Amino acid sequence: MTVLRVNIWRGDAQGAYQRFDVPRHASQTVLDVVTYVQRVLDPTLAYRFACRVGMCGSCAMTVNGVARWTCRTHVDRVAREDRLEIAPLRNLPAVRDLVADMSGFFEKWARAGGSFKGARTRRDNFEPIAPQSPARLQVDAGIECIGCAVCYASCDVVAQNPAYLGPAALNRAWTLVNDARDVAGAERLRAVAGDAGCHSCHTQMGCTQHCPKKLSPTAAIAGLKRATAGAWLSGEL
Amino acid sequence: MNARRETLLWLAQRASAAVLALCVVVHLATMIYAIQGGLSAAEILGRTRGNVGWLAFYTTFVLAIAVHAPIGLRPVLGEWLGWRGASRDAALSALALVLAALGMRAVLGVFT
Amino acid sequence: MRGHTGYWAFIVHRVSGVLLVLFLPGHFIALGSALEGAAEFDAFLEWTRMPAVKFAEWGIVVLLAAHLAGGLRVLALEFLPWRDWQKTLAALAAAVSLAVGLAFALALVR
Numbered sequence: 001m002t003v004l005r006v007n008i009w010r011g012d013a014q015g016a017y018q019r020f021d022v023p024r025h026a027s028q029t030v031l032d033v034v035t036y037v038q039r040v041l042d043p044t045l046a047y048r049f050a051c052r053v054g055m056c057g058s059c060a061m062t063v064n065g066v067a068r069w070t071c072r073t074h075v076d077r078v079a080r081e082d083r084l085e086i087a088p089l090r091n092l093p094a095v096r097d098l099v100a101d102m103s104g105f106f107e108k109w110a111r112a113g114g115s116f117k118g119a120r121t122r123r124d125n126f127e128p129i130a131p132q133s134p135a136r137l138q139v140d141a142g143i144e145c146i147g148c149a150v151c152y153a154s155c156d157v158v159a160q161n162p163a164y165l166g167p168a169a170l171n172r173a174w175t176l177v178n179d180a181r182d183v184a185g186a187e188r189l190r191a192v193a194g195d196a197g198c199h200s201c202h203t204q205m206g207c208t209q210h211c212p213k214k215l216s217p218t219a220a221i222a223g224l225k226r227a228t229a230g231a232w233l234s235g236e237l
Numbered sequence: 238m239n240a241r242r243e244t245l246l247w248l249a250q251r252a253s254a255a256v257l258a259l260c261v262v263v264h265l266a267t268m269i270y271a272i273q274g275g276l277s278a279a280e281i282l283g284r285t286r287g288n289v290g291w292l293a294f295y296t297t298f299v300l301a302i303a304v305h306a307p308i309g310l311r312p313v314l315g316e317w318l319g320w321r322g323a324s325r326d327a328a329l330s331a332l333a334l335v336l337a338a339l340g341m342r343a344v345l346g347v348f349t
Numbered sequence: 350m351r352g353h354t355g356y357w358a359f360i361v362h363r364v365s366g367v368l369l370v371l372f373l374p375g376h377f378i379a380l381g382s383a384l385e386g387a388a389e390f391d392a393f394l395e396w397t398r399m400p401a402v403k404f405a406e407w408g409i410v411v412l413l414a415a416h417l418a419g420g421l422r423v424l425a426l427e428f429l430p431w432r433d434w435q436k437t438l439a440a441l442a443a444a445v446s447l448a449v450g451l452a453f454a455l456a457l458v459r
Binding site: 160161189190191193194195197199200202225228229231232233237 | 239240241242243244245246247248251312315316
Binding site for chain 1: 422
């Protein structure tokens, strides 16, 4: 029976890695490993999960330096010489052990104009949206985001610019910019322009590289750059 | 307002980048051709003095640089040196003027 | 995060840009010496024949090519319709810079 040597972060901003030895199995995920530690070895370990089948994004953590969904990460793919290092997501305050405080992430989502604003009521007709229209295709490319913060944890700009809204918030803003039913228009473009917004993206593409849903916030942010420039040129910004 | 300023700077940076892409390709190709077999002042100045076409080209090149370089430096100063605010923008405007002045002096020296 | 391709593309682009801005005023001042006439300019050209200077010139050409290639990558990512292969633009950019550097090196030694 092989044994995995697992180092797990304990504490919050202050803390240390604690070593656990976990039996290794075939088809084992990193979430299985963390669950084993908490149930069998140390019940005081704090961590998050929900669906455990790759749909909710709650189990996102830093595994061997890379942000991943632990339920979708097979140990075979990441453990070198039977070693694993597990820490909470980067760029977010640690609550305890493997639990990160997501409130700042969602607060930026709101600040980027990340919520839909409509003008029609139930008494009006539906807005006809052609599924293959260029704008709708742009929306479709980014709409599957579930707010897991892996992109946010993988972004170097977020790491050194505390005000930067981040890839997820900007990606969501882009889907709304392209939504024909939304009326927040210029106000949202103003929210996403500037130092804290799309203009601080340096196309390092950490977000696109690590998104578990294969979305591309880099493309969305590029779209926001073009949209804000267009709005400036037409005097709307 | 921050949003408007950043958007304008982004536009100016991309526009000057497009101009510079062309200028740099031409400049590199010309230099690779020109330096073969060595250089002398007489050779160079013989070809460049009074040449209006190249004068126009290099004037465009210099002005595009005067726009592109300061805007490019701006995030570096902000992110790596923590220098932001009005003093940074003032310094970069000065840099733009210095580059334009030195560049035009060189252009005039070589082409007129 | 440190280590992936896009990060290095960013670093090369930024560092080459900063070095070029530091180099440019010197380049302009040297060329401006031509204003004083051919003799001044020749004195400067004499200095550029030193091997160390030729090596520095080659370095600057490589920096310029690298910065251009990196810049074209950014323009492609920001303005062209999105394609998956755009992620490998960084590799393309590196290859092009190398080619230019080699061409210039060849011209320098001929």
